Amino acid sequence: MTVTLQRRLTLTAVLGMAYWFFGNLYEAVVFSPNWVVDSPAQFARLREFFVTTGPTLYFVPVAQLAILLVWVLWWRNRDEELKRDYRRAGVASLLSVALSVYVIAVLVGQMFGEDAPGPELTAVAWQWNAGNVLRMGLTAVTGWSLFSAFRKLDRRS
Numbered sequence: 388m389t390v391t392l393q394r395r396l397t398l399t400a401v402l403g404m405a406y407w408f409f410g411n412l413y414e415a416v417v418f419s420p421n422w423v424v425d426s427p428a429q430f431a432r433l434r435e436f437f438v439t440t441g442p443t444l445y446f447v448p449v450a451q452l453a454i455l456l457v458w459v460l461w462w463r464n465r466d467e468e469l470k471r472d473y474r475r476a477g478v479a480s481l482l483s484v485a486l487s488v489y490v491i492a493v494l495v496g497q498m499f500g501e502d503a504p505g506p507e508l509t510a511v512a513w514q515w516n517a518g519n520v521l522r523m524g525l526t527a528v529t530g531w532s533l534f535s536a537f538r539k540l541d542r543r544s
Contacts (some may be wrong), residue, residue, distance in 0.1 A: 388463055394540040396460055397533055400476075403453020404530035410450075411523050419519065422498070422512035430498055430508060437482035437499075457529060460536075469536045483525035490518040504543050 388396075401436065421429050461477035464470060494515045 390540055391544055393460070393464070393466075394537060394544060396456060397537040397540060400453050400456040400460060401530055401533045401537055403449055403456065403486055404480075404526055404533060407450040407453060408523060408526040408530060411519055411526065414517070415519050415523065419516050421511070423516065427506075427508050434499060440513060450515070454484060457533065460533075471537035472532045476529045477538070478520075479525045479528040479532065483522055483529065486518055486522050490515060490522065494518065513528065 418433075441459065456471075457476050457480045461473040464473045494511055497511050
């Protein structure tokens with residue numbers, strides 16, 4: 388892989404991770420504070436609101452493609468100076484994906500599913516908030532590591 392191609396792909400991955408980070412930040416600031424107050428009523432309103440589209444469509448396919456690109460860059464990198472940055476980005480993104488699978492499959496399924504729990508829904512909303520904070524942290528580590536690699540590549544060209 389040429390330095391120019393690697394630099395461009397790394398920048399693309401940085402932008403994809405920033406897209407995912409700021410989408411999660413938006414949800415954390417705008418949506419989630421409402422979820423932990425009167426949760427059953429809030430989720431009933433959200434189920435009615437998200438009829439045609441939902442937050443998931445915002446992230447598909449950009450976030451998934453950015454993560455795949457992180458893993459490809461980690462796998463294809465032969466530069467010793469960049470190895471640590473790509474490894475940190477790859478591991479952080481793996482952890483983020485594992486956490487996202489749990490958050491989306493389990494918590495979002497409970498929050499927006501047909502058999503949504505009643506009073507315990509507030510506890511599920513708090514779990515989502517905690518998981519989202521961790522995902523944002525892991526996404527930030529991934530983006531920062533990729534940006535560090537990008538800066539090293541950019542100095543060379």
